[in-house]
Amino acid sequence: MPTANTSSHSARWARRETTEAVEDYVKAIYTLGQRDSPVTINAIAARLGVSAASASAMVRKLDQRGLAVHPAYGGVGLTDAGEHVALEVLRHHRLLELYLAEALGMPWDRVHEEAEILEHVLSDELEEIISAKLGHPTIDPHGDPIPARDGKFHEPATDSFADLGAGAQGVFVRVSDSEPAMLRYLSERGISPGDSFEVVERQPFGGPLFVRFGSEVHVLGGDLAAAMRAEVRR
Amino acid sequence: MPTANTSSHSARWARRETTEAVEDYVKAIYTLGQRDSPVTINAIAARLGVSAASASAMVRKLDQRGLAVHPAYGGVGLTDAGEHVALEVLRHHRLLELYLAEALGMPWDRVHEEAEILEHVLSDELEEIISAKLGHPTIDPHGDPIPARDGKFHEPATDSFADLGAGAQGVFVRVSDSEPAMLRYLSERGISPGDSFEVVERQPFGGPLFVRFGSEVHVLGGDLAAAMRAEVRR
DNA sequence: CTCTTGATTATGCCATGTCTAAATTAGTTC
DNA sequence: GAACTAATTTAGACATGGCATAATCAAGAG
Numbered sequence: 001m002p003t004a005n006t007s008s009h010s011a012r013w014a015r016r017e018t019t020e021a022v023e024d025y026v027k028a029i030y031t032l033g034q035r036d037s038p039v040t041i042n043a044i045a046a047r048l049g050v051s052a053a054s055a056s057a058m059v060r061k062l063d064q065r066g067l068a069v070h071p072a073y074g075g076v077g078l079t080d081a082g083e084h085v086a087l088e089v090l091r092h093h094r095l096l097e098l099y100l101a102e103a104l105g106m107p108w109d110r111v112h113e114e115a116e117i118l119e120h121v122l123s124d125e126l127e128e129i130i131s132a133k134l135g136h137p138t139i140d141p142h143g144d145p146i147p148a149r150d151g152k153f154h155e156p157a158t159d160s161f162a163d164l165g166a167g168a169q170g171v172f173v174r175v176s177d178s179e180p181a182m183l184r185y186l187s188e189r190g191i192s193p194g195d196s197f198e199v200v201e202r203q204p205f206g207g208p209l210f211v212r213f214g215s216e217v218h219v220l221g222g223d224l225a226a227a228m229r230a231e232v233r234r
Numbered sequence: 235m236p237t238a239n240t241s242s243h244s245a246r247w248a249r250r251e252t253t254e255a256v257e258d259y260v261k262a263i264y265t266l267g268q269r270d271s272p273v274t275i276n277a278i279a280a281r282l283g284v285s286a287a288s289a290s291a292m293v294r295k296l297d298q299r300g301l302a303v304h305p306a307y308g309g310v311g312l313t314d315a316g317e318h319v320a321l322e323v324l325r326h327h328r329l330l331e332l333y334l335a336e337a338l339g340m341p342w343d344r345v346h347e348e349a350e351i352l353e354h355v356l357s358d359e360l361e362e363i364i365s366a367k368l369g370h371p372t373i374d375p376h377g378d379p380i381p382a383r384d385g386k387f388h389e390p391a392t393d394s395f396a397d398l399g400a401g402a403q404g405v406f407v408r409v410s411d412s413e414p415a416m417l418r419y420l421s422e423r424g425i426s427p428g429d430s431f432e433v434v435e436r437q438p439f440g441g442p443l444f445v446r447f448g449s450e451v452h453v454l455g456g457d458l459a460a461a462m463r464a465e466v467r468r
Numbered sequence: 469c470t471c472t473t474g475a476t477t478a479t480g481c482c483a484t485g486t487c488t489a490a491a492t493t494a495g496t497t498c
Numbered sequence: 499g500a501a502c503t504a505a506t507t508t509a510g511a512c513a514t515g516g517c518a519t520a521a522t523c524a525a526g527a528g
Contacts, residue, residue, distance in 0.1 A: 021516070041475060054517050056476055061515095073475055073524060104363050114360060121355055126348060129338050255485065275506060288486055290507055295485095307493060307506055 018067075020120045023089045024048060025058055026067055029076055030086035034155050038075020087147040092119035092127060094140040094147075099130050108192060109183035144173065158229040161199075161209060161220055168199040170232035172213070182227055189218060197230070252301075254354045257323045258282060259292055260301055263310055264320035268389050272309020321381040326353035326361060328374040328381075333364050342426060343417035378407065392463040395433075395443060395454055402433040404466035406447070416461055423452060431464070 018026075028047045032039045045055035059076055062068035067082035078086060096115035100106040106114065122130075128149075131137070139145050145153050158173050172195045175182045186192070191213050200217055201210040208221025220228065252260075262281045266273045279289035293310055296302035301316035312320060330349035334340040340348065356364075362383075365371070373379050379387050392407050406429045409416045420426070425447050434451055435444040442455025454462065 019515070042473095050516090051518060052475070053477085053519075058516080060476090100360075104360075104367065106360070106363060110359065114357060117355055117357070118352075121351055123348060123351070125344065126334075126338075126340070129340060133338065253484070276504090284485090285487060286506070287488080287508085292485075294507090 018085055021058070022062065023085060023120055025062060026078065026082050026086045027089050029068060029078055030083065030090070033077065039077070040075065044076065087152065089119050091147040092122045094144060095127060095130050095134065096122065098134055098137060098140045103133065109180045109187055113180060156231055159232050160226055161228040161230055162226040164199050164209065164230065164232070166199050166202045168232055169197070170230045171196050173229050173231045175227050179227060182224055190216065191218065252319055256296065257319060257354055259296060260312065260316050260320045261323050263302060263312055264317065264324070267311065273311070274309065278310065321386065323353050325381040326356045328378060329361060329364050329368065330356065332368055332371060332374045337367065343414050343421055347414060390465050393466050394460055395462040395464055396460040398433050398443065398464065398466070400433050400436045402466055403431065404464045405430050407463050407465045409461050413461060416458055424450065425452065
Protein backbone atom coordinates (compact mmCIF):
# COMPACT_ATOMS: atom_id res chain seq x y z
CA MET A 1 0.00 0.00 0.00
CA PRO A 2 2.44 2.65 -1.09
CA THR A 3 1.25 6.16 -0.53
CA ALA A 4 3.74 7.96 -2.70
CA ASN A 5 2.41 8.78 -6.12
CA THR A 6 5.18 6.98 -7.87
CA SER A 7 4.00 6.41 -11.38
CA SER A 8 6.06 4.26 -13.64
CA HIS A 9 6.88 7.40 -15.50
CA SER A 10 8.33 9.06 -12.49
CA ALA A 11 10.16 5.87 -11.71
CA ARG A 12 11.62 5.96 -15.13
CA TRP A 13 12.48 9.61 -15.07
CA ALA A 14 13.65 9.67 -11.55
CA ARG A 15 17.02 8.76 -12.93
CA ARG A 16 17.25 12.05 -14.73
CA GLU A 17 15.12 15.10 -14.58
CA THR A 18 14.83 15.36 -18.31
CA THR A 19 12.69 13.15 -20.46
CA GLU A 20 13.86 11.60 -23.66
CA ALA A 21 11.80 14.08 -25.62
CA VAL A 22 13.30 17.01 -23.75
CA GLU A 23 16.75 15.74 -24.51
CA ASP A 24 15.91 15.33 -28.14
CA TYR A 25 14.60 18.85 -28.38
CA VAL A 26 17.57 20.31 -26.62
CA LYS A 27 19.90 18.35 -28.80
CA ALA A 28 18.07 19.49 -31.90
CA ILE A 29 18.26 23.10 -30.83
CA TYR A 30 21.91 22.76 -30.12
CA THR A 31 22.87 21.09 -33.36
CA LEU A 32 20.67 23.35 -35.42
CA GLY A 33 22.23 26.30 -33.68
CA GLN A 34 25.64 25.05 -34.73
CA ARG A 35 24.83 25.71 -38.32
CA ASP A 36 22.08 28.23 -38.55
CA SER A 37 21.26 30.82 -36.05
CA PRO A 38 18.75 31.81 -35.07
CA VAL A 39 17.04 28.48 -34.68
CA THR A 40 13.43 28.63 -35.79
CA ILE A 41 10.50 26.69 -34.44
CA ASN A 42 9.88 25.32 -37.87
CA ALA A 43 13.38 23.97 -38.15
CA ILE A 44 13.01 22.20 -34.84
CA ALA A 45 9.65 20.81 -35.84
CA ALA A 46 11.03 19.54 -39.11
CA ARG A 47 14.07 18.01 -37.48
CA LEU A 48 11.99 16.19 -34.94
CA GLY A 49 9.18 15.30 -37.28
CA VAL A 50 6.45 17.01 -35.27
CA SER A 51 4.06 19.83 -36.01
CA ALA A 52 5.13 23.40 -35.48
CA ALA A 53 2.49 23.74 -32.82
CA SER A 54 3.96 20.86 -30.88
CA ALA A 55 7.44 22.23 -31.19
CA SER A 56 6.22 25.61 -30.04
CA ALA A 57 4.55 24.11 -27.01
CA MET A 58 7.56 22.03 -26.15
CA VAL A 59 9.96 24.91 -26.51
CA ARG A 60 7.82 26.89 -24.14
CA LYS A 61 8.18 24.09 -21.63
CA LEU A 62 11.91 24.13 -22.10
CA ASP A 63 11.84 27.84 -21.48
CA GLN A 64 9.84 27.41 -18.30
CA ARG A 65 12.23 24.78 -17.11
CA GLY A 66 15.10 27.09 -17.71
CA LEU A 67 16.65 25.09 -20.48
CA ALA A 68 15.90 27.37 -23.39
CA VAL A 69 15.14 30.98 -24.15
CA HIS A 70 12.81 32.04 -26.86
CA PRO A 71 11.59 35.57 -27.16
CA ALA A 72 8.12 35.52 -28.67
CA TYR A 73 8.31 35.03 -32.38
CA GLY A 74 12.06 35.01 -32.13
CA GLY A 75 14.84 32.52 -32.43
CA VAL A 76 15.27 29.74 -29.94
CA GLY A 77 18.43 29.49 -27.90
CA LEU A 78 19.69 27.41 -25.04
CA THR A 79 20.47 28.56 -21.56
CA ASP A 80 23.64 27.37 -19.91
CA ALA A 81 21.64 24.63 -18.29
CA GLY A 82 20.15 23.67 -21.62
CA GLU A 83 23.49 23.65 -23.33
CA HIS A 84 24.81 21.54 -20.54
CA VAL A 85 22.12 18.98 -21.16
CA ALA A 86 22.73 19.09 -24.89
CA LEU A 87 26.43 18.57 -24.50
CA GLU A 88 25.88 15.73 -22.12
CA VAL A 89 23.62 13.94 -24.54
CA LEU A 90 26.00 14.65 -27.36
CA ARG A 91 28.85 13.32 -25.31
CA HIS A 92 26.90 10.20 -24.56
CA HIS A 93 26.05 9.79 -28.19
CA ARG A 94 29.57 10.11 -29.46
CA LEU A 95 31.14 8.01 -26.78
CA LEU A 96 28.60 5.33 -27.45
CA GLU A 97 29.13 5.44 -31.19
CA LEU A 98 32.80 5.15 -30.66
CA TYR A 99 32.49 2.38 -28.16
CA LEU A 100 30.04 0.38 -30.21
CA ALA A 101 32.19 0.63 -33.28
CA GLU A 102 35.64 0.31 -31.78
CA ALA A 103 35.15 -1.96 -28.83
CA LEU A 104 32.23 -4.01 -30.01
CA GLY A 105 32.84 -4.00 -33.71
CA MET A 106 29.36 -2.89 -34.61
CA PRO A 107 29.08 -1.80 -38.23
CA TRP A 108 29.21 1.92 -38.74
CA ASP A 109 25.85 2.22 -40.34
CA ARG A 110 24.25 0.84 -37.22
CA VAL A 111 26.02 2.60 -34.40
CA HIS A 112 24.16 5.83 -34.83
CA GLU A 113 20.68 4.57 -34.22
CA GLU A 114 21.84 2.37 -31.42
CA ALA A 115 23.53 5.32 -29.77
CA GLU A 116 20.42 7.35 -30.37
CA ILE A 117 18.62 5.05 -28.00
CA LEU A 118 21.29 4.46 -25.42
CA GLU A 119 22.36 8.07 -25.10
CA HIS A 120 19.26 8.78 -23.05
CA VAL A 121 19.87 5.98 -20.63
CA LEU A 122 23.58 6.01 -20.05
CA SER A 123 24.40 6.57 -16.41
CA ASP A 124 27.18 8.90 -15.42
CA GLU A 125 29.06 5.99 -14.01
CA LEU A 126 28.87 3.91 -17.12
CA GLU A 127 29.71 6.90 -19.23
CA GLU A 128 32.84 7.38 -17.22
CA ILE A 129 33.82 3.75 -17.52
CA ILE A 130 33.32 3.76 -21.25
CA SER A 131 35.22 6.97 -21.64
CA ALA A 132 38.09 5.52 -19.66
CA LYS A 133 38.05 2.31 -21.67
CA LEU A 134 38.43 4.38 -24.78
CA GLY A 135 41.24 6.39 -23.27
CA HIS A 136 39.13 9.50 -22.73
CA PRO A 137 38.91 10.36 -26.38
CA THR A 138 38.29 13.94 -27.38
CA ILE A 139 37.24 13.31 -30.92
CA ASP A 140 35.14 10.58 -32.36
CA PRO A 141 36.05 8.64 -35.50
CA HIS A 142 34.03 11.04 -37.59
CA GLY A 143 36.39 13.74 -36.55
CA ASP A 144 33.73 15.31 -34.40
CA PRO A 145 34.80 16.44 -30.97
CA ILE A 146 33.48 14.72 -27.90
CA PRO A 147 32.45 17.26 -25.29
CA ALA A 148 34.25 16.99 -22.02
CA ARG A 149 32.15 16.07 -19.03
CA ASP A 150 31.38 19.63 -18.22
CA GLY A 151 33.27 21.80 -20.64
CA LYS A 152 32.06 23.48 -23.68
CA PHE A 153 33.99 22.97 -26.84
CA HIS A 154 34.20 24.11 -30.36
CA GLU A 155 32.18 22.12 -32.79
CA PRO A 156 33.87 22.57 -36.14
CA ALA A 157 31.67 23.87 -38.89
CA THR A 158 30.73 21.41 -41.58
CA ASP A 159 29.42 21.98 -45.05
CA SER A 160 27.04 19.98 -47.12
CA PHE A 161 28.63 18.34 -50.13
CA ALA A 162 25.88 19.93 -52.14
CA ASP A 163 27.45 23.30 -51.39
CA LEU A 164 30.98 22.39 -52.40
CA GLY A 165 32.61 23.50 -55.59
CA ALA A 166 35.28 21.91 -57.68
CA GLY A 167 38.63 21.82 -55.98
CA ALA A 168 37.28 21.66 -52.46
CA GLN A 169 39.26 19.35 -50.21
CA GLY A 170 38.58 18.08 -46.76
CA VAL A 171 37.31 15.22 -44.69
CA PHE A 172 33.98 13.54 -45.12
CA VAL A 173 32.58 13.88 -41.66
CA ARG A 174 29.13 12.40 -41.49
CA VAL A 175 25.86 11.91 -43.17
CA SER A 176 23.43 14.45 -41.87
CA ASP A 177 21.16 12.82 -39.34
CA SER A 178 23.03 9.66 -40.07
CA GLU A 179 20.64 8.07 -42.50
CA PRO A 180 21.54 4.41 -42.17
CA ALA A 181 20.61 3.62 -45.76
CA MET A 182 22.96 6.26 -47.04
CA LEU A 183 25.73 5.22 -44.73
CA ARG A 184 25.33 1.67 -45.87
CA TYR A 185 25.29 2.70 -49.50
CA LEU A 186 28.45 4.67 -49.01
CA SER A 187 30.25 2.03 -47.05
CA GLU A 188 29.47 -0.51 -49.75
CA ARG A 189 31.39 1.78 -52.04
CA GLY A 190 34.27 2.13 -49.68
CA ILE A 191 33.43 5.59 -48.43
CA SER A 192 33.42 6.07 -44.68
CA PRO A 193 33.25 8.99 -42.31
CA GLY A 194 36.76 10.19 -41.70
CA ASP A 195 37.89 9.73 -45.28
CA SER A 196 39.63 12.56 -47.03
CA PHE A 197 38.34 13.71 -50.36
CA GLU A 198 38.72 16.20 -53.11
CA VAL A 199 35.97 17.48 -55.35
CA VAL A 200 37.21 16.87 -58.85
CA GLU A 201 34.40 18.37 -60.78
CA ARG A 202 30.93 19.62 -60.37
CA GLN A 203 28.16 19.49 -62.89
CA PRO A 204 26.23 22.74 -63.18
CA PHE A 205 22.51 23.19 -62.55
CA GLY A 206 22.53 21.32 -59.27
CA GLY A 207 24.02 18.29 -60.91
CA PRO A 208 26.18 15.65 -59.30
CA LEU A 209 29.70 16.05 -58.01
CA PHE A 210 32.68 13.98 -58.94
CA VAL A 211 34.61 13.39 -55.77
CA ARG A 212 37.88 11.59 -55.35
CA PHE A 213 38.25 9.42 -52.25
CA GLY A 214 41.77 8.02 -52.26
CA SER A 215 42.31 6.95 -55.82
CA GLU A 216 38.67 6.33 -56.67
CA VAL A 217 36.38 8.95 -58.07
CA HIS A 218 32.76 8.66 -57.07
CA VAL A 219 29.70 10.44 -58.33
CA LEU A 220 27.52 11.99 -55.69
CA GLY A 221 24.31 13.84 -56.26
CA GLY A 222 20.79 14.50 -55.17
CA ASP A 223 19.75 13.90 -51.59
CA LEU A 224 22.92 11.97 -50.96
CA ALA A 225 25.21 14.88 -51.68
CA ALA A 226 22.94 17.15 -49.70
CA ALA A 227 23.05 14.86 -46.71
CA MET A 228 26.77 14.30 -46.69
CA ARG A 229 28.72 16.77 -44.63
CA ALA A 230 32.34 17.67 -44.87
CA GLU A 231 34.86 19.47 -42.82
CA VAL A 232 36.48 21.51 -45.50
CA ARG A 233 40.13 22.40 -45.50
CA ARG A 234 40.28 26.12 -46.19
CA MET B 235 3.04 18.69 -41.26
CA PRO B 236 3.18 15.02 -40.48
CA THR B 237 -0.17 13.35 -40.54
CA ALA B 238 0.76 10.14 -38.84
CA ASN B 239 -0.04 10.14 -35.18
CA THR B 240 3.48 9.41 -34.17
CA SER B 241 3.73 10.42 -30.58
CA SER B 242 7.05 10.25 -28.90
CA HIS B 243 5.64 7.42 -26.93
CA SER B 244 4.89 5.38 -29.97
CA ALA B 245 8.26 6.34 -31.32
CA ARG B 246 9.83 5.06 -28.20
CA TRP B 247 7.84 1.89 -28.11
CA ALA B 248 8.01 1.22 -31.77
CA ARG B 249 11.26 -0.51 -31.05
CA ARG B 250 9.52 -3.16 -29.07
CA GLU B 251 5.90 -3.89 -28.58
CA THR B 252 6.23 -4.14 -24.86
CA THR B 253 6.67 -1.22 -22.53
CA GLU B 254 9.16 -1.15 -19.74
CA ALA B 255 6.38 -1.67 -17.24
CA VAL B 256 5.04 -4.67 -19.11
CA GLU B 257 8.46 -6.20 -19.11
CA ASP B 258 8.84 -5.57 -15.42
CA TYR B 259 5.54 -7.23 -14.67
CA VAL B 260 6.28 -10.20 -16.83
CA LYS B 261 9.67 -10.57 -15.29
CA ALA B 262 8.20 -10.35 -11.83
CA ILE B 263 5.62 -12.99 -12.63
CA TYR B 264 8.28 -15.22 -14.04
CA THR B 265 10.70 -14.95 -11.18
CA LEU B 266 7.99 -15.22 -8.57
CA GLY B 267 6.71 -18.28 -10.35
CA GLN B 268 10.13 -19.84 -10.08
CA ARG B 269 9.77 -20.05 -6.36
CA ASP B 270 6.17 -19.97 -5.41
CA SER B 271 3.34 -21.07 -7.51
CA PRO B 272 0.75 -19.95 -7.92
CA VAL B 273 1.80 -16.34 -8.24
CA THR B 274 -0.58 -14.03 -6.45
CA ILE B 275 -1.55 -10.52 -7.36
CA ASN B 276 -0.39 -9.37 -3.97
CA ALA B 277 3.03 -10.82 -4.48
CA ILE B 278 3.36 -9.03 -7.78
CA ALA B 279 2.15 -5.80 -6.26
CA ALA B 280 4.61 -6.09 -3.41
CA ARG B 281 7.49 -6.95 -5.72
CA LEU B 282 6.80 -4.01 -7.94
CA GLY B 283 5.91 -1.61 -5.18
CA VAL B 284 2.44 -0.81 -6.47
CA SER B 285 -1.03 -1.25 -5.07
CA ALA B 286 -2.84 -4.52 -5.54
CA ALA B 287 -5.43 -2.72 -7.62
CA SER B 288 -2.76 -1.52 -10.02
CA ALA B 289 -1.24 -4.94 -10.28
CA SER B 290 -4.65 -6.42 -10.91
CA ALA B 291 -5.35 -3.93 -13.69
CA MET B 292 -1.98 -4.47 -15.25
CA VAL B 293 -2.24 -8.22 -15.15
CA ARG B 294 -5.54 -7.96 -16.92
CA LYS B 295 -3.82 -6.04 -19.66
CA LEU B 296 -1.15 -8.68 -19.89
CA ASP B 297 -3.89 -11.25 -20.21
CA GLN B 298 -5.60 -9.31 -22.96
CA ARG B 299 -2.33 -9.00 -24.78
CA GLY B 300 -1.81 -12.69 -24.56
CA LEU B 301 1.19 -12.52 -22.29
CA ALA B 302 -0.39 -13.86 -19.13
CA VAL B 303 -3.28 -15.98 -17.97
CA HIS B 304 -5.13 -15.34 -14.80
CA PRO B 305 -8.37 -17.02 -13.98
CA ALA B 306 -10.49 -14.71 -11.87
CA TYR B 307 -9.24 -14.69 -8.32
CA GLY B 308 -6.71 -17.31 -9.26
CA GLY B 309 -3.01 -17.51 -9.69
CA VAL B 310 -1.23 -15.63 -12.42
CA GLY B 311 0.75 -17.48 -15.03
CA LEU B 312 2.55 -16.63 -18.23
CA THR B 313 1.63 -17.75 -21.70
CA ASP B 314 4.34 -18.97 -23.99
CA ALA B 315 4.55 -15.49 -25.42
CA GLY B 316 4.81 -14.02 -21.95
CA GLU B 317 7.46 -16.45 -20.91
CA HIS B 318 9.32 -15.63 -24.05
CA VAL B 319 9.34 -11.98 -23.13
CA ALA B 320 10.39 -12.75 -19.59
CA LEU B 321 13.24 -14.91 -20.71
CA GLU B 322 14.39 -12.32 -23.15
CA VAL B 323 14.48 -9.66 -20.49
CA LEU B 324 16.19 -12.02 -18.11
CA ARG B 325 18.72 -12.89 -20.75
CA HIS B 326 19.36 -9.23 -21.34
CA HIS B 327 19.74 -8.62 -17.68
CA ARG B 328 22.20 -11.38 -17.06
CA LEU B 329 24.25 -10.75 -20.12
CA LEU B 330 24.46 -7.12 -19.19
CA GLU B 331 25.43 -7.85 -15.63
CA LEU B 332 28.11 -10.13 -16.84
CA TYR B 333 29.34 -7.73 -19.44
CA LEU B 334 29.38 -4.75 -17.13
CA ALA B 335 31.28 -6.65 -14.50
CA GLU B 336 33.64 -8.68 -16.64
CA ALA B 337 34.33 -6.49 -19.60
CA LEU B 338 33.89 -3.09 -18.06
CA GLY B 339 35.00 -3.80 -14.54
CA MET B 340 31.98 -2.26 -12.93
CA PRO B 341 31.70 -3.14 -9.26
CA TRP B 342 29.34 -5.96 -8.50
CA ASP B 343 27.05 -4.00 -6.29
CA ARG B 344 26.31 -1.65 -9.14
CA VAL B 345 25.82 -3.90 -12.11
CA HIS B 346 22.38 -4.99 -11.10
CA GLU B 347 20.70 -1.64 -11.15
CA GLU B 348 22.49 -0.62 -14.28
CA ALA B 349 21.35 -3.79 -15.99
CA GLU B 350 17.89 -3.16 -14.69
CA ILE B 351 17.78 -0.07 -16.84
CA LEU B 352 19.58 -1.30 -19.91
CA GLU B 353 17.79 -4.62 -20.14
CA HIS B 354 14.76 -2.83 -21.53
CA VAL B 355 16.66 -1.05 -24.22
CA LEU B 356 19.12 -3.61 -25.47
CA SER B 357 18.61 -4.30 -29.14
CA ASP B 358 18.77 -7.80 -30.46
CA GLU B 359 21.82 -6.91 -32.41
CA LEU B 360 23.71 -5.51 -29.47
CA GLU B 361 22.61 -8.40 -27.34
CA GLU B 362 24.11 -10.76 -29.86
CA ILE B 363 27.36 -8.83 -30.02
CA ILE B 364 27.69 -8.77 -26.28
CA SER B 365 26.88 -12.42 -26.01
CA ALA B 366 29.52 -13.21 -28.58
CA LYS B 367 32.08 -11.02 -26.83
CA LEU B 368 31.49 -13.01 -23.71
CA GLY B 369 31.80 -16.30 -25.55
CA HIS B 370 28.09 -17.02 -25.47
CA PRO B 371 28.01 -17.76 -21.78
CA THR B 372 25.29 -19.99 -20.43
CA ILE B 373 25.64 -19.10 -16.81
CA ASP B 374 26.30 -15.80 -15.20
CA PRO B 375 28.83 -15.24 -12.43
CA HIS B 376 26.14 -15.75 -9.83
CA GLY B 377 25.75 -19.26 -11.09
CA ASP B 378 22.41 -18.39 -12.60
CA PRO B 379 21.76 -19.68 -16.09
CA ILE B 380 21.46 -17.30 -18.97
CA PRO B 381 18.51 -18.20 -21.15
CA ALA B 382 19.35 -19.01 -24.72
CA ARG B 383 17.97 -16.66 -27.31
CA ASP B 384 14.81 -18.61 -27.68
CA GLY B 385 15.09 -21.67 -25.53
CA LYS B 386 13.64 -22.29 -22.21
CA PHE B 387 15.92 -23.48 -19.48
CA HIS B 388 15.87 -24.70 -15.98
CA GLU B 389 16.28 -22.07 -13.36
CA PRO B 390 17.69 -23.81 -10.32
CA ALA B 391 15.71 -23.39 -7.15
CA THR B 392 17.18 -21.16 -4.53
CA ASP B 393 16.47 -20.91 -0.83
CA SER B 394 16.59 -17.99 1.48
CA PHE B 395 19.36 -18.18 4.04
CA ALA B 396 16.72 -17.55 6.62
CA ASP B 397 15.31 -20.97 5.83
CA LEU B 398 18.57 -22.87 6.12
CA GLY B 399 19.47 -25.06 9.04
CA ALA B 400 22.83 -25.97 10.50
CA GLY B 401 24.88 -28.11 8.20
CA ALA B 402 23.43 -26.75 4.98
CA GLN B 403 26.00 -26.31 2.27
CA GLY B 404 25.80 -24.66 -1.10
CA VAL B 405 26.57 -21.59 -3.09
CA PHE B 406 25.51 -18.11 -2.19
CA VAL B 407 23.71 -17.09 -5.33
CA ARG B 408 22.32 -13.62 -4.97
CA VAL B 409 20.68 -11.12 -2.77
CA SER B 410 17.00 -11.14 -3.41
CA ASP B 411 16.12 -8.19 -5.59
CA SER B 412 19.76 -7.30 -5.47
CA GLU B 413 19.66 -4.69 -2.78
CA PRO B 414 22.77 -2.68 -3.53
CA ALA B 415 23.32 -1.74 0.10
CA MET B 416 23.31 -5.36 1.13
CA LEU B 417 25.56 -6.39 -1.71
CA ARG B 418 27.97 -3.68 -0.78
CA TYR B 419 27.86 -4.66 2.85
CA LEU B 420 28.59 -8.24 1.96
CA SER B 421 31.34 -7.47 -0.48
CA GLU B 422 33.04 -5.32 2.12
CA ARG B 423 33.17 -8.46 4.19
CA GLY B 424 34.50 -10.56 1.38
CA ILE B 425 31.27 -12.33 0.57
CA SER B 426 30.26 -12.37 -3.06
CA PRO B 427 27.69 -14.15 -5.14
CA GLY B 428 29.19 -17.40 -6.30
CA ASP B 429 30.92 -18.16 -3.03
CA SER B 430 30.46 -21.51 -1.42
CA PHE B 431 29.34 -21.70 2.16
CA GLU B 432 28.35 -23.95 4.98
CA VAL B 433 25.97 -23.10 7.76
CA VAL B 434 27.88 -23.83 10.92
CA GLU B 435 25.21 -23.10 13.44
CA ARG B 436 21.87 -21.54 13.76
CA GLN B 437 20.52 -19.68 16.73
CA PRO B 438 16.97 -20.68 17.61
CA PHE B 439 13.96 -18.34 17.70
CA GLY B 440 14.69 -16.76 14.36
CA GLY B 441 18.15 -15.79 15.48
CA PRO B 442 21.17 -15.30 13.29
CA LEU B 443 23.09 -17.95 11.40
CA PHE B 444 26.76 -18.62 11.61
CA VAL B 445 27.95 -19.27 8.12
CA ARG B 446 31.40 -20.25 6.98
CA PHE B 447 32.62 -18.75 3.73
CA GLY B 448 36.03 -20.19 2.98
CA SER B 449 37.78 -20.10 6.30
CA GLU B 450 35.86 -17.19 7.75
CA VAL B 451 32.70 -17.57 9.74
CA HIS B 452 30.20 -14.75 9.39
CA VAL B 453 27.08 -13.98 11.31
CA LEU B 454 24.01 -13.34 9.22
CA GLY B 455 20.59 -12.45 10.50
CA GLY B 456 17.52 -10.35 10.10
CA ASP B 457 16.59 -8.93 6.73
CA LEU B 458 20.01 -9.73 5.41
CA ALA B 459 19.69 -13.44 5.91
CA ALA B 460 16.19 -13.31 4.55
CA ALA B 461 17.32 -11.53 1.43
CA MET B 462 20.29 -13.75 0.69
CA ARG B 463 19.53 -16.70 -1.50
CA ALA B 464 21.46 -19.88 -1.85
CA GLU B 465 21.59 -22.76 -4.19
CA VAL B 466 21.75 -25.57 -1.70
CA ARG B 467 23.64 -28.75 -2.29
CA ARG B 468 21.26 -31.57 -1.42
C1' DC C 469 -1.24 48.39 -46.64
C1' DT C 470 -2.07 43.89 -47.86
C1' DC C 471 -0.16 39.30 -48.21
C1' DT C 472 2.31 35.54 -47.11
C1' DT C 473 4.90 32.98 -43.97
C1' DG C 474 6.06 31.63 -39.55
C1' DA C 475 4.60 31.38 -34.65
C1' DT C 476 1.27 30.95 -31.23
C1' DT C 477 -2.96 29.76 -28.89
C1' DA C 478 -7.01 27.13 -27.99
C1' DT C 479 -8.75 22.59 -27.67
C1' DG C 480 -8.74 18.08 -27.63
C1' DC C 481 -7.10 13.40 -27.86
C1' DC C 482 -4.56 9.46 -26.53
C1' DA C 483 -1.57 6.29 -24.06
C1' DT C 484 0.49 4.70 -19.73
C1' DG C 485 0.21 3.77 -15.45
C1' DT C 486 -1.11 4.81 -11.04
C1' DC C 487 -4.15 5.61 -6.83
C1' DT C 488 -8.12 5.27 -3.27
C1' DA C 489 -12.35 3.46 -1.91
C1' DA C 490 -15.82 0.38 -2.36
C1' DA C 491 -17.44 -4.13 -3.74
C1' DT C 492 -16.91 -8.90 -4.18
C1' DT C 493 -15.08 -13.53 -3.81
C1' DA C 494 -12.70 -17.30 -1.55
C1' DG C 495 -11.13 -19.60 2.22
C1' DT C 496 -11.19 -20.45 7.23
C1' DT C 497 -13.16 -20.82 11.65
C1' DC C 498 -16.54 -21.65 14.86
C1' DG D 499 -23.43 -23.21 7.23
C1' DA D 500 -22.87 -18.44 8.96
C1' DA D 501 -19.37 -15.19 9.88
C1' DC D 502 -15.20 -13.30 9.51
C1' DT D 503 -10.86 -12.23 7.15
C1' DA D 504 -7.82 -11.81 3.51
C1' DA D 505 -7.24 -11.42 -1.31
C1' DT D 506 -9.02 -9.68 -5.50
C1' DT D 507 -11.57 -7.05 -8.51
C1' DT D 508 -14.28 -2.96 -9.99
C1' DA D 509 -15.36 1.82 -10.09
C1' DG D 510 -13.84 6.21 -10.68
C1' DA D 511 -10.15 9.45 -11.10
C1' DC D 512 -5.91 11.64 -11.75
C1' DA D 513 -1.23 12.89 -13.40
C1' DT D 514 2.17 13.06 -16.93
C1' DG D 515 3.78 13.55 -21.24
C1' DG D 516 3.24 14.45 -25.77
C1' DC D 517 0.97 15.10 -30.06
C1' DA D 518 -2.43 17.12 -33.58
C1' DT D 519 -5.73 20.31 -35.92
C1' DA D 520 -7.70 24.64 -36.55
C1' DA D 521 -7.68 29.21 -36.02
C1' DT D 522 -5.50 33.41 -34.72
C1' DC D 523 -1.60 36.61 -34.56
C1' DA D 524 2.93 38.96 -35.64
C1' DA D 525 6.09 40.76 -38.89
C1' DG D 526 8.61 41.59 -42.86
C1' DA D 527 8.11 41.89 -48.22
C1' DG D 528 6.26 43.96 -51.83
